[in-house]
Amino acid sequence: MEVSFLVPEVRNSDRQPHQPIAWRLLQDEIRRTFPEGHSGPENFYRAVDVVPGEYSGAPGDPPICDRNRRYILALPPARIDELRHLLGKVAVTFDQEAMYLSVAGVVEFITPGDEGLV
DSSP: OEEEEEEESBOTTTOOBOOHHHHHHHHHHHHHHOTTOOBOOHHHHSSOOOEEEEEOOSTTSOOEEEEEEEEEEEOOGGGHHHHHHHHHHHHHHTTOSOEEEEETTEEEEEOOOSSOOO
16 A cells, blocks of 8 residues: 655744754664665655645644655555554654645544654
């Protein structure tokens, strides 16, 4: 099953870029958790620009535009919950209110877990 998720290039709280170690931790954790293969982020493995995005902030505030790195994985359906758990950690490490996940075209938002990537 094809799944994809977006990681914004900046932290939610202060809109500053993530430290390079955060990106390395994510890449290492994807490889460790899903060693059978993956692809991403697109702009790292191919000459593709980052994916633009937009989300709603507080009620009445204008939409917030951002740029994201999109990761694509091919996983058996039985492993999707592992990805959801990983994205809960990603939300903590990357200071996000929620992570955008698309599972075979069905979108869900994963909220932060109890711990970040280590």
